[in-house]
Amino acid sequence: MTLTDCPPGGAPLGPPGDSRTPGIPLVSGAVGAPEGTARLFLAASTTLAAHRAAYGDLPTANADSLIDQLRLSSLDGRGGAAFPVWRKLASTREHSGRAKGRRPIVIANGSEGEPLSRKDMTLMTRAPHLVIDGLLLAAAAVGAPDLHLYVSARAADAARLALDERPDARHVTLVTAPDAFVAGEATAVANAIERGVSVPRDHVVHLSESGVRKRPTLVQNVETLAQLALIARFGADWFRSVGTSDEPGTRLVTVTGDVPAPQVLEVAGGTALVHLLAAAGAGPGELRAVLVGGYHGGWVPAEHVGAPFSKDGLRMFGAAPGAGVLMALAASSCGLAASALIADYLAAQTAGQCGPCVNGLPALAGVLRRLAGGAVDAALPAEIARLADLVTGRGSCSHPDGTARFVLSTLTAFADDVDAHLHGRCVVNP
Amino acid sequence: MDAAQLDAALWAFGRGTGVVALVALTLSVVLGIVTRSGRPLPGVPRFSITLLHRNLSLLACVFLVIHIVSLFFDSFAQLTPLDVVVPFFGDFLPFWQGLGTVAVDLLIAVMVTALLRNRIGLRAFRTVHWLAYATWPIALAHGIGNGTDGTSAWFLWVSALSVLLVLGAVGWRLSTRFVEFSGARTASPTGSQREVQPR
Amino acid sequence: MTETLHIDWTLCDGRGLCTELLPELLGRDEWGYPVARTSPAAERSDVPVPVALLAAARDAVALCPRQALRLDRC
Ligand code: HEM
Numbered sequence: 135m136t137l138t139d140c141p142p143g144g145a146p147l148g149p150p151g152d153s154r155t156p157g158i159p160l161v162s163g164a165v166g167a168p169e170g171t172a173r174l175f176l177a178a179s180t181t182l183a184a185h186r187a188a189y190g191d192l193p194t195a196n197a198d199s200l201i202d203q204l205r206l207s208s209l210d211g212r213g214g215a216a217f218p219v220w221r222k223l224a225s226t227r228e229h230s231g232r233a234k235g236r237r238p239i240v241i242a243n244g245s246e247g248e249p250l251s252r253k254d255m256t257l258m259t260r261a262p263h264l265v266i267d268g269l270l271l272a273a274a275a276v277g278a279p280d281l282h283l284y285v286s287a288r289a290a291d292a293a294r295l296a297l298d299e300r301p302d303a304r305h306v307t308l309v310t311a312p313d314a315f316v317a318g319e320a321t322a323v324a325n326a327i328e329r330g331v332s333v334p335r336d337h338v339v340h341l342s343e344s345g346v347r348k349r350p351t352l353v354q355n356v357e358t359l360a361q362l363a364l365i366a367r368f369g370a371d372w373f374r375s376v377g378t379s380d381e382p383g384t385r386l387v388t389v390t391g392d393v394p395a396p397q398v399l400e401v402a403g404g405t406a407l408v409h410l411l412a413a414a415g416a417g418p419g420e421l422r423a424v425l426v427g428g429y430h431g432g433w434v435p436a437e438h439v440g441a442p443f444s445k446d447g448l449r450m451f452g453a454a455p456g457a458g459v460l461m462a463l464a465a466s467s468c469g470l471a472a473s474a475l476i477a478d479y480l481a482a483q484t485a486g487q488c489g490p491c492v493n494g495l496p497a498l499a500g501v502l503r504r505l506a507g508g509a510v511d512a513a514l515p516a517e518i519a520r521l522a523d524l525v526t527g528r529g530s531c532s533h534p535d536g537t538a539r540f541v542l543s544t545l546t547a548f549a550d551d552v553d554a555h556l557h558g559r560c561v562v563n564p
Numbered sequence: 565m566d567a568a569q570l571d572a573a574l575w576a577f578g579r580g581t582g583v584v585a586l587v588a589l590t591l592s593v594v595l596g597i598v599t600r601s602g603r604p605l606p607g608v609p610r611f612s613i614t615l616l617h618r619n620l621s622l623l624a625c626v627f628l629v630i631h632i633v634s635l636f637f638d639s640f641a642q643l644t645p646l647d648v649v650v651p652f653f654g655d656f657l658p659f660w661q662g663l664g665t666v667a668v669d670l671l672i673a674v675m676v677t678a679l680l681r682n683r684i685g686l687r688a689f690r691t692v693h694w695l696a697y698a699t700w701p702i703a704l705a706h707g708i709g710n711g712t713d714g715t716s717a718w719f720l721w722v723s724a725l726s727v728l729l730v731l732g733a734v735g736w737r738l739s740t741r742f743v744e745f746s747g748a749r750t751a752s753p754t755g756s757q758r759e760v761q762p763r
Numbered sequence: 764m765t766e767t768l769h770i771d772w773t774l775c776d777g778r779g780l781c782t783e784l785l786p787e788l789l790g791r792d793e794w795g796y797p798v799a800r801t802s803p804a805a806e807r808s809d810v811p812v813p814v815a816l817l818a819a820a821r822d823a824v825a826l827c828p829r830q831a832l833r834l835d836r837c
């Protein structure tokens with residue numbers, strides 16, 4: 135496995151799922167709610183007309199009822215942190231005011247710094263208008279005059295085209311994110327908008343209280359906003375009609391790594407990992423483990439792929455759905471070697487600001503690399519655990535925490551590799 | 565005491581306070597550098613070094629004020645309030661005295677920003693604080709060139725010792741092992757949030 | 764009302780003044796940066812300060828050469 139195995143950018147990764155074309159009512163407005171799990175990609179093309187035909191007009195938002203519907207839907211953020219969406223909106227609204235310095239700012243975050251993930255790019259290139267709808271609705275709900283669409287370079291052209299098509303989105307500023315792991319972290323997004331520098335910053339209060347230029351700032355992932363646009367139209371009950379009670383609705387998942395057909399899927403919340411892998415053409419027998427939740431996630435050994443893709447189902451593996459990433463590792467691969475490469479990458483992605491992160495992550499990655507490389511030293515696992523604990527909670531963003539979590543999950547999921555390496559052997563390359 | 569005697573006493577007083585201010589400033593520069601290193605001195609913990617650095621700076625200022633005020637009454641120097649802030653206009657040794665004025669201006673900038681550093685933020689404080697490295701040699705040159713004692717042996721000894729101390733400290737400052745833990749750290753954080761000047 | 768000592772890691776340069784003033788609360792890691800001795804991960808950037816150490820914590824805030832510390836009420 136190499137780190138570049140993820141699907142090439144720009145490839146037409148599709149949500150396969152059901153491929154029905156929606157009945158296209160030519161009179162927009164009264165469009166029926168989508169049935170099944172195909173919700174986000176119903177527009178026949180990326181044009182505004184096709185979007186309107188599939189989903190109807192932008193509903194007029196009543197702030198209270200939208201926030202209410204979001205609360206009832208239990209929609210949580212799809213960028214990784216999974217924070218309840220209604221709470222962020224309510225908090226932003228609460229901290230906003232009429233004074234110039236208190237007018238809120240809303241940012242749609244499609245920067246997708248996670249290199250394994252392709253779902254935000256897919257959404258931006260296939261259904262940009264749903265995202266823009268969500269951005270406009272969220273901004274209206276919190277009373278924000280300033281709107282930004284912050285996307286990766288690979289999604290920028292599609293975003294520009296879509297924005298240009300819409301008179302109601304003239305005031306949205308498009309900002310291109312650099313290709314860096316931490317560029318999508320919420321305070322880095324605020325920094326990017328405020329100062330053009332996409333690095334995280336120190337914060338003691340939530341962005342919804344004090345963000346860009348100290349104004350209340352709402353940063354939402356683009357998928358979150360697309361889901362919000364659907365909830366605004368069809369309501370919380372409709373949203374919850376698919377998925378499980380703790381993972382309602384659909385979510386986008388990037389399935390990548392050692393699978394025959396890497397792709398982005400729209401699936402019902404709580405779907406078992408094994409089904410997601412099967413959709414990408416991989417059977418559990420061919421795999422050693424699956425990295426769930428991206429590089430800040432955790433390894434789930436192949437024998438547990440029956441686990442649901444949900445917070446509860448993944449907790450015992452130190453993982454979470456996060457930004458919806460699944461990376462398969464072939465049965466023929468060494469888990470330690472694969473993880474050491476990822477840890478090296480993560481160590482190199484420190485934004486270079488915080489001492490414990492700048493010094494601790496390379497040290498942590500270095501010890502894992504030694505273990506993976508076959509150094510026979512029984513003290514290495516304990517040293518990894520010590521360094522992982524040492525960096526946790528000691529950075530301005532959660533990059534050290536996520537990296538430590540990933541490395542610790544490596545030791546747990548590949549305990550047999552660790553044992554073999556410490557005896558001078560390797561499970562997969564004896 | 566007649567007028568001539570008073571004049572002489574004032575002159576000695578003005579000189580003496582100037583020399584004390586210079587010595588305090590020298591020690592302050594050295595301790596500023598020690599503060600920057602993050603290292604303690606034998607028997608002196610780190611926080612005491614910062615405090616000493618600050619207090620020596622304040623002491624230098626107090627003596628400097630006395631130094632300047634006493635020279636208002638001096639018949640040689642004939643200092644005017646304008647000379648205190650605008651350099652090179654004085655009647656007496658305009659160049660050397662002008663250096664003293666420049667040093668005072670710089671010192672005011674350094675002191676004001678240092679005392680307000682918690683309010684103006686790290687970047688502004690650090691930027692202005694670099695001026696300290698210009699302040700000290702200018703103040704020293706002023707002392708040597710302007711002072712009646714500038715050429716007397718004991719003052720030259722004090723100056724030489726000060727120069728050695730400061731040069732030694734600056735040399736250390738520029739060495740690679742200057743910062744404590746410089747050996748253990750893989751890299752110093754250099755993200756764009758940090759100040760842009762060399763550190 | 765407890766107060767917490769917030770460490771801005773983007774500013775801290777591990778100069779160790781705070782660890783001298785608050786040895787009960789803070790140790791130093793192998794690179795010189797302060798580590799909250801007993802706090803769980805969630806409190807390592809916002810370290811609760813016992814009342815007895817408040818005065819020392821205020822000194823640390825005032826003396827930190829990088830202005831990386833602040834006391835917050837919570
Ligand atoms: C109230 C007055 C002052 C305070 C509170 C103060 C504070 C500080 C602090 C906190 C540092 C360490 C900066 C860091 O580590 O990044 C420092 C460094 C330094 N200070 Fe001061 N200072 C004061 C006045 C002065 C004066 C009057 C001078 C000399 C004219 C001076 C010369 C220096 C020097 C040379 C350094 C080392 C700078 C470096 O090489 O990075 N300071 N000072």
Ligand code: SF4
Pocket residue numbers: 316333334335483484485486487488489491492528529530531532533534772
């Ligand atoms: S914790 Fe690491 S990645 Fe996060 S801001 Fe600090 S240096 Fe950057």
Ligand code: SF4
Pocket residue numbers: 770774775776777778779780781782795796797826827828829830831832
């Ligand atoms: S005194 Fe300031 S710079 Fe030094 S270790 Fe403590 S917080 Fe960091």
